[in-house]
Amino acid sequence: MGWSDVLASADVANGQVVAVECGSDEIVVWRTTSGELAACDARCPHQWAHLATAGAVDGDELVCLSHFWRFATDGAGSKLSATGRRDEKSANRTFRVKERDDRILLWSDDGGDTSSG
Ligand code: FES
Known part of the structure; x- marks a missing residue:
């Protein structure tokens, strides 16, 4: 277990979704339109669509x-109705992610470098 260097910071622009594999996990790293970095399971908890191809960032949400x-x-997780009502849906598993020296690091239970802080 430890931090794994998975991407350059420039590889994930604001509003972009990028697939990565980390250990045995399929993950997407994405940024909100304002630039906040996030990481979650690549497979949607509803019917397993891959969020790197079937996902799009809308403001602060994937x-x-x-x-x-x-x-x-x-x-x-949630879904907006046509009238604007927000219904709760299953959550997607998230992963710890951070940036250091223009690189994106993901916390992995399967590997990585524990010395990276
Ligand atoms: S697969 Fe149905 S919402 Fe993602």
């Missing part, structure tokens, strides 16, 4: 375009 479930940076 939206699965298959059936429009939305995920906050903390993984909380």
Whole structure:
């Protein structure tokens, strides 16, 4: 277990979603439109669409375009109705992620470097 260097910071622009594999986990790293970095399971908890191809960032949320479930940076799931009502949905698992020296580091239970802080 430890931090794994997975991407350059420039590889994930604001509003972008990028797939990475870390140990045995399929993960997407994404940024809100304001630049906050987040990481979660690549597979949507609804019907397993891959969020690197079926996902799009809308403000502070990652939206699965298959059936429009939305995920906050903390993984909380919801869906907006046509009238604006927000219904709670299953959460997506999140991963610890940070940036250092223009690199993106993910916390992995399967490997990584524990000396990176
Ligand atoms: S598979 Fe993602 S919302 Fe249905």
